[in-house]
Structure formats: structure tokens, C-alpha cells
Amino acid sequence: MAENVINKDIVKEENLVYKKTDLLTEKPLSYCPGCGHGTVHRLVMEVVEELEAQDKTVGVAPVGCSVLAYEFMDIDMQQAAHGRAPALATAIKRLFPENYVFTYQGDGDLAAIGTAETIHACNRGENITIIFVNNGIYGMTGGQMAPTTLPGMKSSTSPYGREVHSMGAPMKITELVAELPGTYYVTRQAVHTPAAARKAKKALKKAFENQKLQKGLSFVEIVSNCNSGWKMTPVQANQWMVDNMFPFYPLGDIKVPEE
Amino acid sequence: MKELRLMKGNEAIAEAAIRAGVDGYFGYPITPQSEVLEYLMLQKPEERTGMVVLQAESEVAAINMVYGGAGAGKMIMTSSSSPGISLKQEGITYIAGAELPCLILNVVRGGPGLGTIQPAQSDYFQSVKGGGHGDYRMIVLAPFSVQEMYDFVETGFDLAFKYRTPVMVLSDGAIGQMMEKVEVGEQKQRLSNEQVKERCPWATTGKDANRERNIITSLDLDPQQQEDFNHHLQAKYKEIEEKEVRFEEIQTEDAEYIFVAYGTSSRICQKSVQLARAKGLKVGLLRPITLFPFPSKRLLELSKQVKGILSVEMSAGQMIEDIKLAVECNIPVEHFGRMGGIIPSPEEVVEALEQKFL
Numbered sequence: 001m002a003e004n005v006i007n008k009d010i011v012k013e014e015n016l017v018y019k020k021t022d023l024l025t026e027k028p029l030s031y032c033p034g035c036g037h038g039t040v041h042r043l044v045m046e047v048v049e050e051l052e053a054q055d056k057t058v059g060v061a062p063v064g065c066s067v068l069a070y071e072f073m074d075i076d077m078q079q080a081a082h083g084r085a086p087a088l089a090t091a092i093k094r095l096f097p098e099n100y101v102f103t104y105q106g107d108g109d110l111a112a113i114g115t116a117e118t119i120h121a122c123n124r125g126e127n128i129t130i131i132f133v134n135n136g137i138y139g140m141t142g143g144q145m146a147p148t149t150l151p152g153m154k155s156s157t158s159p160y161g162r163e164v165h166s167m168g169a170p171m172k173i174t175e176l177v178a179e180l181p182g183t184y185y186v187t188r189q190a191v192h193t194p195a196a197a198r199k200a201k202k203a204l205k206k207a208f209e210n211q212k213l214q215k216g217l218s219f220v221e222i223v224s225n226c227n228s229g230w231k232m233t234p235v236q237a238n239q240w241m242v243d244n245m246f247p248f249y250p251l252g253d254i255k256v257p258e259e
Numbered sequence: 260m261k262e263l264r265l266m267k268g269n270e271a272i273a274e275a276a277i278r279a280g281v282d283g284y285f286g287y288p289i290t291p292q293s294e295v296l297e298y299l300m301l302q303k304p305e306e307r308t309g310m311v312v313l314q315a316e317s318e319v320a321a322i323n324m325v326y327g328g329a330g331a332g333k334m335i336m337t338s339s340s341s342p343g344i345s346l347k348q349e350g351i352t353y354i355a356g357a358e359l360p361c362l363i364l365n366v367v368r369g370g371p372g373l374g375t376i377q378p379a380q381s382d383y384f385q386s387v388k389g390g391g392h393g394d395y396r397m398i399v400l401a402p403f404s405v406q407e408m409y410d411f412v413e414t415g416f417d418l419a420f421k422y423r424t425p426v427m428v429l430s431d432g433a434i435g436q437m438m439e440k441v442e443v444g445e446q447k448q449r450l451s452n453e454q455v456k457e458r459c460p461w462a463t464t465g466k467d468a469n470r471e472r473n474i475i476t477s478l479d480l481d482p483q484q485q486e487d488f489n490h491h492l493q494a495k496y497k498e499i500e501e502k503e504v505r506f507e508e509i510q511t512e513d514a515e516y517i518f519v520a521y522g523t524s525s526r527i528c529q530k531s532v533q534l535a536r537a538k539g540l541k542v543g544l545l546r547p548i549t550l551f552p553f554p555s556k557r558l559l560e561l562s563k564q565v566k567g568i569l570s571v572e573m574s575a576g577q578m579i580e581d582i583k584l585a586v587e588c589n590i591p592v593e594h595f596g597r598m599g600g601i602i603p604s605p606e607e608v609v610e611a612l613e614q615k616f617l
Contacts, residue, residue: 079476088327
């Protein structure tokens with residue numbers, strides 16, 4: 001019995017190597033086990049915590065799996081109609097320029113129904129951060145084809161695989177917005193490994209810090225998985241993402257401000 | 260000291276916005292209301308008051324900017340005309356669902372579809388009965404002069420913040436485009452961010468240590484909670500119906516017949532009353548100023564005095580349904596209207612009255 005270590009013996013200041021950020025609420029995440037959203041939520045809130053900006057950060061989460069992000073992020077947030085988050089964020093930022101304002105959008109939201117709002121917010125160089133979680137599918141509604149679904153990839157509305165000839169090619173909207181003069185920093189990251197998550201966090205932090213510079217819009221794509229929608233285990237989904245999504249959506253910076 | 264200006268209706272509402280201390284305007288050009296955005300851009304309100312004015316990429320984006328700004332507790336407005344207002348319906352129902360205050364101007368033109376750029380009153384159903392999806396209402400103010408275009412900015416925002424609800428100013432192409440003398444008010448200071456936080460403790464101004472986080476949303480996945488919220492909204496609309504009805508009566512004291520008309524139609528009917536009286540007909544006018552809430556109680560009272568009501572609208576007959584509901588079948592209610600951008604003449608209105616009732 002002497003070896004029986006109990007929790008309070010472990011949780012000591014000197015043993016503390018990791019702690020959940022205080023800016024995530026205690027509410028259990030509603031995402032599927034294996035989904036990348038939980039990690040991205042944590043990274044975003046860690047960045048806000050490190051910037052000591054809880055009292056001056058406003059997030060906007062539109063329709064999609066992350067529409068309930070406000071349940072998990074302990075900051076002021078607005079829920080937006082499908083695709084409209086950049087429009088909301090435009091106004092919030094212009095009326096409170098001293099606040100950090102970010103949107104947290106999925107691929108169907110950002111690259112299909114919200115294409116106009118996305119492109120024009122980028123083109124105006126709104127001084128906000130857009131976080132774009134791209135998993136190549138509509139997760140919330142049950143796995144339909146998204147604008148970023150890969151050629152040949154099966155979904156409930158492309159049950160025989162996406163046929164480019166009739167359904168169009170997947171849209172590389174991140175490369176597209178990088179062409180606009182209003183974007184200041186555009187990058188594509190992932191969170192499937194600890195190393196990737198650390199890099200993604202650096203990118204997110206830079207994207208938030210850029211708001212202080214007032215030089216334009218920062219756009220961070222996170223290529224992520226949807227094991228439920230892809231009908232795979234979490235491990236299979238991450239491997240499939242590495243093998244198929246990354247070659248089409250290569251990770252790394254796309255537009256970096258000149259030093 | 261009165262300050263008088265000669266202005267278009269669309270310019271008057273824009274000037275009123277600046278002077279009322281409005282924080283933001285988001286719009287998209289469409290005839291016959293483009294002067295609102297044009298006037299604001301020309302006036303450099305960023306310099307005059309710090310007001311944010313932005314031409315959005317679409318009406319859809321503009322109304323969602325209104326949502327964002329209103330959710331941050333600021334005084335925000337937009338304007339458009341019928342086809343553009345149709346596009347804004349998505350945002351309006353989200354604004355109603357999230358209980359956000361804002362002001363929306365509709366300078367109505369004839370429809371359906373692209374219709375015409377001439378004035379009409381065919382958006383009554385859309386404005387008064389809902390427009391977007393779900394059980395909601397908004398307060399609808401119907402100006403009949405350029406002066407009221409000016410005055411309804413403050414009235415509208417007062418009501419919007421009092422009830423946390425979108426308010427629509429339902430105008431039309433004639434009142435938007437015509438020029439009249441306007442008495443303009445004094446320049447008011449925009450609220451400071453501290454004052455905004457005080458007035459709107461629910462707004463997303465940034466969560467500080469003294470309060471829980473603020474969430475602006477219209478989503479509730481729990482059916483019971485959603486139904487409770489629906490009841491809350493309905494209670495609010497009932498309160499509005501009890502407290503905020505506005506209307507004007509002209510020569511109804513001894514009237515045997517009355518016209519019911521709002522906006523441009525009510526201007527025409529003022530003349531029609533004179534013409535009818537000159538013919539010896541005892542005719543009056545009831546002009547609803549709020550279309551929601553509708554002056555139903557007053558109409559029910561009048562239905563015990565008059566022999567008939569002529570609803571005069573520049574539409575196929577939309578408001579007439581609310582008049583019929585109000586008078587509980589006590590008296591006949593008839594419709595006279597012109598469509599397609601045609602404004603009826605005072606003589607035609609009197610003729611219609613004679614034809615239908617005498």
C-alpha cells in the first residue's frame with residue numbers, strides 16, 4: 001500500500017508540465033472523439049491567454065460543427081448565420097478597433113455559402129483573424145460533399161466519389177485569398193501531431209499579434225480530419241489526411257509579410 | 260433656434276443618423292434609396308462623429324454587419340429597397356432571434372421580382388408579418404413625410420433598444436425621393452464604449468473579470484428551452500402591442516366613412532378627405548404610424564361609429580387583412596389600390612369610395 005500514489009501527490013507545482021487553459025470552459029466538448037476541433041479550440045484559447053486578451057477578444061462562430069464554440073471558449077462570442085462570420089467580424093472590429101476579433105469557420109461555411117463574405121473581408125483587408133478548419137466535408141449535417149472535398153472522395157452527396165467533370169474541382173480558397181492585396185499573412189497548418197499543433201499555435205499567435213500592426217487580414221487554414229464523415233477510425237483518418245489531403249493542400253506559409 | 264433644411268427623404272434619414280449619434284451604417288446600392296449611402300459617404304461621418312460607414316459586398320453582408328455591430332451594443336442601421344430587403348431577411352430573422360436592436364430602412368419599390376423602381380407599398384406582408392423564417396415580429400414605422408423620415412431614426416432606435424428588437428422604417432420611393440422642408444435636431448454625441456457597456460450589459464464588448472462571457476446567438480437545440488424562448492419573444496410582442504401603437508386621425512369625429520392609409524397613400528387620402536367633404540360626404544382618415552403594432556383597438560372602436568372603411572394602399576391589398584381582423588366584421592371593409600409604381604390620385608380615391616359604398 002505504501003506505493004499507492006494518489007492524485008494530490010502528483011499535482012504539485014514542480015510536477016506541473018501541462019495545464020488546460022483557463023479560457024476553455026469546463027463543458028465537455030461536443031465534437032466526435034478524434035476530431036481536430038478540440039485541439040484547435042485549445043490552441044486559440046491558449047493564444048488569447050498568452051496575449052492576456054480575454055477581456056478584449058471577440059470570436060465569431062458560424063453554422064457548422066463549431067457553431068457551439070461559444071460553449072467551450074470563455075470569451076465574448078457571436079454566433080453567425082451560415083457563411084456570414086466575416087461580415088459580423090468586420091463590423092465588430094470596426095466598432096471596437098482595440099479588440100482582437102476572429103472568425104472560426106469550416107470549409108462549407110467559408111468556401112461555399114460564405115465565399116463572398118470571405119473574399120470581400122480579405123480584399124478590404126479587415127484587421128481580423130480568420131481561422132479556417134478544412135476537413136473536406138460537411139460534418140454537422142452528416143457528411144455531404146464540401147467545396148474542398150477531394151476528387152474521387154466519397155461523401156453522402158457524392159456517394160460514388162467527387163467527379164470533377166460534373167461537380168467541380170475542390171477549391172483552394174486559401175491560395176485564392178493569398179492573391180488579394182488585403183491579406184497580410186496566409187498560412188496552412190495542421191494539428192494531427194504534437195509538432196504540427198505547436199507550429200499551428202505559433203501561426204495562430206502571429207495571426208492574432210498581426211491585428212496590432214493594422215496591416216490587413218491574417219488567414220490561418222487548419223487542414224483537419226472528420227473521422228465520422230470520412231467513415232474511418234481517428235487513427236485511419238489522420239493517416240488518410242496525411243496521405244491524401246496534405247498533397248492537395250500542402251502545409252506551410254503561403255503569404256508571409258516581408259520582415 | 261430651429262434649423263430648417265430642404266432635403267430628400269433619403270438624405271434626411273442619413274443626416275438624422277449622423278445627428279442621432281448612430282455608430283454604424285452598412286449598406287449596398289439599390290434604387291430608389293442609394294442616396295442614403297451616397298449622402299453618408301459625402302458627409303464624412305467618420306470625421307463628424309466617428310460613425311462607421313461601409314459599402315458592403317451585398318445586402319446579405321450588410322445586414323450581417325448590422326448583426327455584428329448590434330451584437331457589440333452599438334447603434335447600427337442599414338437601408339435598402341424591396342429586392343434588397345428580401346436578401347436581408349436571413350439576417351433580420353437572426354437579429355430578431357438574437358434580440359438585437361437595430362434600424363432597417365426599406366424604401367419600397369414595386370414588385371414582385373425586379374419589378375419597378377417606382378414607389379409601392381407591396382412589402383407590407385413581408386415587413387409586418389415576418390418576412391424571414393420563424394415566429395418573430397419587428398416594430399414597423401411608416402413615415403408619411405420627409406420630416407418623419409428624419410424623426411423616425413431616434414424614435415426607431417429608442418424602441419429598438421427599449422425592446423431589444425429590430426425596427427423597420429417602411430417608407431417608399433416617393434417619400435425617399437421627394438424634397439421637403441425638414442427641421443433637423445441638434446448633433447448628439449455618440450456613446451462612449453463605457454456608456455455602451457452600461458446600456459448593453461449583454462453585448463460582446465470583451466469579457467472582463469466582473470462578468471460572465473456574453474454570447475449573441477439564436478440557437479437552442481433543446482426544444483423546451485427554445486419553446487420557452489419563443490414564449491419570451493411573444494410576451495415581448497404583446498407588450499409592444501399594448502404600449503407602442505401610434506396613429507393619427509383626421510376628421511374622424513363625425514365621419515361616416517374613413518380611409519385607412521399609411522405613408523404616401525395617406526398623403527393622397529388627406530386631399531381625398533377634403534374633396535369628399537366638399538361634396539358633402541362625411542369622410543375621415545386614420546393613418547397608422549406603427550404598422551406593427553397595428554391600431555386595431557382604435558379601428559374596432561371606429562367600426563361602431565362609421566359605416567365603412569376603405570383601405571387605400573399602393574398594393575393589391577395587404578393591410579386590409581389587418582383592418583378586417585380589427586373590425587370583427589362589424590362593417591364592410593373595401594380595398595382601393597394602384598400597383599406597378601403608380602400613385603393613385605385623390606380623385607380616384609374618392610371615386611372608389613363612392614363606387615364601393617354609396
